Amino acid sequence: MIWEVFRQERPGEYHAHCGNVHAPDRELARQFAAIQHGRRKPTNSLWVVPRDEIGEIDAEDVAFGGTTDKSYRWATTYSTAGADASEVAESEDDQADAEQRRGES
Known part of the structure; x- marks a missing residue:
């Protein structure tokens, strides 16, 4: 039986x-994992899981996604032409003034 090690x-x-081990039962799998994967690098803990118990969901099973364009999070993305965006324009002007003052000193 194959056991996956985390x-x-x-x-x-x-x-x-970090890999897998071949063992007939859980106790031997834990011992093999500790020897093969726990001693090579600093290790706080190991998870040892039967490969058959790990489920997989791939792109054929479900459509992963959502928007990858997250520009809506930034005020500078929006047009400052409208009246609703006056605070954004004022903020950008304040930032430009502050940068100019920093450059003068």
Whole structure:
């Protein structure tokens, strides 16, 4: 049976896949994982999981995505021509004035 091994280097970090071990039961898989993957680098903990228990979702199963254009998060993306954007224009003017004053000193 194949067991996948995930390693955490320091407390609080994510576990990352570091390889697998072949073992007939959970206890031997844990021992093999500790020997093969836990002693090579600093290790805080190991997760040892049967490969059959790991589920996969790929692009054929579901459409991943969403918008990759996140420019809507920035005020500078919006047009300052409208009356609704007057605060943005004032803020940009204030920033330009501050940069100019910094350059003069």
